[in-house]
Amino acid sequence: MTSIYVDADACPVKNEIYRVAERYGLKVYVVSNSYLGVPRDPRIELVVVSDSFDAADNWIAERAGPGDIVVTADIPLADRSLKAGAAVIGNTGVPFTTASIGMAMASRDLMSNLRAMGEITGGPKPMAPRDRSRFLSALDETIQKLRRQRS
Numbered sequence: 001m002t003s004i005y006v007d008a009d010a011c012p013v014k015n016e017i018y019r020v021a022e023r024y025g026l027k028v029y030v031v032s033n034s035y036l037g038v039p040r041d042p043r044i045e046l047v048v049v050s051d052s053f054d055a056a057d058n059w060i061a062e063r064a065g066p067g068d069i070v071v072t073a074d075i076p077l078a079d080r081s082l083k084a085g086a087a088v089i090g091n092t093g094v095p096f097t098t099a100s101i102g103m104a105m106a107s108r109d110l111m112s113n114l115r116a117m118g119e120i121t122g123g124p125k126p127m128a129p130r131d132r133s134r135f136l137s138a139l140d141e142t143i144q145k146l147r148r149q150r151s
Helices: 014-024 055-063 075-083 101-116 129-150
Strands: 003-007 027-032 044-048 069-071 087-089
Touching: 003 014, 003 055, 014 027, 014 129, 027 055, 055 075, 069 075, 069 129, 075 087, 075 101, 087 129
Parallel strands: 003 027, 003 069, 027 044, 069 087
Antiparallel strands: none
Protein backbone atom coordinates (compact mmCIF):
# COMPACT_ATOMS: atom_id res chain seq x y z
CA MET A 1 0.00 0.00 0.00
CA THR A 2 1.30 3.42 -0.93
CA SER A 3 1.96 5.84 1.92
CA ILE A 4 2.69 9.54 1.63
CA TYR A 5 5.39 10.95 3.88
CA VAL A 6 5.24 14.73 4.32
CA ASP A 7 8.23 16.76 5.49
CA ALA A 8 5.69 19.05 7.12
CA ASP A 9 7.42 21.87 8.99
CA ALA A 10 7.53 24.22 5.99
CA CYS A 11 5.23 22.37 3.60
CA PRO A 12 2.73 24.76 1.98
CA VAL A 13 0.66 22.02 0.30
CA LYS A 14 -0.50 19.90 3.24
CA ASN A 15 -4.19 20.56 2.58
CA GLU A 16 -3.78 19.49 -1.03
CA ILE A 17 -2.10 16.27 0.12
CA TYR A 18 -4.95 15.51 2.53
CA ARG A 19 -7.55 15.94 -0.23
CA VAL A 20 -5.74 13.70 -2.70
CA ALA A 21 -4.97 11.06 -0.05
CA GLU A 22 -8.64 10.96 0.95
CA ARG A 23 -9.69 10.46 -2.67
CA TYR A 24 -7.34 7.48 -3.04
CA GLY A 25 -7.62 6.15 0.53
CA LEU A 26 -3.89 6.53 1.23
CA LYS A 27 -2.07 6.71 4.56
CA VAL A 28 -0.33 10.04 5.22
CA TYR A 29 2.46 10.57 7.74
CA VAL A 30 2.82 14.25 8.60
CA VAL A 31 6.29 14.51 10.13
CA SER A 32 7.20 17.61 12.08
CA ASN A 33 9.41 18.92 14.89
CA SER A 34 6.36 20.42 16.61
CA TYR A 35 2.65 19.88 16.96
CA LEU A 36 0.60 20.73 13.86
CA GLY A 37 -3.13 20.56 13.41
CA VAL A 38 -4.11 17.73 11.09
CA PRO A 39 -7.55 16.52 10.05
CA ARG A 40 -9.23 13.93 12.26
CA ASP A 41 -8.87 11.02 9.92
CA PRO A 42 -7.48 7.58 10.81
CA ARG A 43 -5.41 7.63 7.61
CA ILE A 44 -3.60 10.85 8.60
CA GLU A 45 -1.02 10.47 11.34
CA LEU A 46 0.94 13.31 12.89
CA VAL A 47 4.44 12.23 13.86
CA VAL A 48 6.21 14.71 16.14
CA VAL A 49 9.94 14.04 16.28
CA SER A 50 12.60 15.69 18.42
CA ASP A 51 13.87 19.11 17.44
CA SER A 52 17.35 17.78 16.74
CA PHE A 53 18.89 18.53 13.36
CA ASP A 54 17.39 16.37 10.59
CA ALA A 55 15.16 14.38 12.98
CA ALA A 56 12.15 14.63 10.65
CA ASP A 57 14.28 13.83 7.61
CA ASN A 58 15.79 10.80 9.34
CA TRP A 59 12.37 9.50 10.41
CA ILE A 60 11.09 9.72 6.84
CA ALA A 61 14.24 8.32 5.21
CA GLU A 62 14.22 5.29 7.54
CA ARG A 63 10.64 4.38 6.56
CA ALA A 64 9.90 5.46 2.99
CA GLY A 65 10.62 2.93 0.29
CA PRO A 66 9.41 1.49 -3.01
CA GLY A 67 5.78 2.34 -3.68
CA ASP A 68 5.78 5.30 -1.29
CA ILE A 69 5.72 9.04 -1.98
CA VAL A 70 7.78 11.64 -0.14
CA VAL A 71 6.81 15.32 -0.33
CA THR A 72 9.71 17.60 0.55
CA ALA A 73 11.66 20.66 -0.52
CA ASP A 74 14.74 19.28 1.26
CA ILE A 75 17.18 18.11 -1.41
CA PRO A 76 19.27 15.75 0.77
CA LEU A 77 16.06 14.08 1.99
CA ALA A 78 14.89 13.80 -1.62
CA ASP A 79 18.19 12.11 -2.50
CA ARG A 80 17.95 9.65 0.40
CA SER A 81 14.31 8.87 -0.43
CA LEU A 82 15.08 8.25 -4.11
CA LYS A 83 17.91 5.91 -3.13
CA ALA A 84 15.42 3.99 -0.95
CA GLY A 85 13.13 3.60 -3.98
CA ALA A 86 10.42 6.14 -3.08
CA ALA A 87 8.92 8.65 -5.50
CA VAL A 88 9.69 12.24 -4.46
CA ILE A 89 7.79 15.43 -5.26
CA GLY A 90 8.86 18.94 -4.33
CA ASN A 91 6.36 21.37 -2.77
CA THR A 92 5.92 23.16 -6.10
CA GLY A 93 5.06 19.95 -7.95
CA VAL A 94 8.42 19.40 -9.58
CA PRO A 95 9.37 15.75 -9.11
CA PHE A 96 12.85 14.81 -8.00
CA THR A 97 14.18 11.94 -10.10
CA THR A 98 17.38 9.94 -10.23
CA ALA A 99 18.22 11.95 -13.37
CA SER A 100 17.66 15.36 -11.72
CA ILE A 101 18.84 14.86 -8.14
CA GLY A 102 22.56 15.20 -8.94
CA MET A 103 22.09 18.67 -10.42
CA ALA A 104 19.81 19.66 -7.53
CA MET A 105 22.46 18.56 -5.00
CA ALA A 106 25.18 20.45 -6.89
CA SER A 107 23.07 23.63 -7.04
CA ARG A 108 22.29 23.34 -3.34
CA ASP A 109 25.99 23.00 -2.51
CA LEU A 110 26.88 25.96 -4.74
CA MET A 111 24.24 28.19 -3.09
CA SER A 112 25.40 27.08 0.35
CA ASN A 113 28.99 28.01 -0.53
CA LEU A 114 27.90 31.40 -1.88
CA ARG A 115 25.98 32.12 1.33
CA ALA A 116 29.01 31.09 3.39
CA MET A 117 31.08 33.65 1.47
CA GLY A 118 28.58 36.38 2.28
CA GLU A 119 26.56 36.48 -0.93
CA ILE A 120 22.90 37.35 -0.50
CA THR A 121 21.06 34.72 -2.50
CA GLY A 122 17.47 35.19 -1.32
CA GLY A 123 15.06 32.44 -0.46
CA PRO A 124 12.57 30.38 -2.37
CA LYS A 125 9.91 32.11 -4.42
CA PRO A 126 6.46 32.39 -2.82
CA MET A 127 3.92 29.73 -3.80
CA ALA A 128 1.81 30.74 -6.78
CA PRO A 129 -1.56 29.23 -7.72
CA ARG A 130 0.20 27.63 -10.69
CA ASP A 131 2.58 25.85 -8.26
CA ARG A 132 -0.35 24.39 -6.29
CA SER A 133 -1.98 23.21 -9.50
CA ARG A 134 1.29 21.64 -10.70
CA PHE A 135 1.70 19.95 -7.31
CA LEU A 136 -1.80 18.45 -7.43
CA SER A 137 -1.18 17.16 -10.97
CA ALA A 138 2.22 15.70 -10.03
CA LEU A 139 0.82 13.96 -6.95
CA ASP A 140 -2.09 12.50 -8.88
CA GLU A 141 0.19 11.34 -11.73
CA THR A 142 2.61 9.75 -9.26
CA ILE A 143 -0.16 7.83 -7.49
CA GLN A 144 -1.52 6.60 -10.85
CA LYS A 145 1.97 5.53 -11.96
CA LEU A 146 2.57 3.60 -8.72
CA ARG A 147 -0.81 1.87 -9.07
CA ARG A 148 -0.01 0.82 -12.64
CA GLN A 149 3.35 -0.56 -11.53
CA ARG A 150 1.65 -2.70 -8.88
CA SER A 151 -0.85 -4.17 -11.36
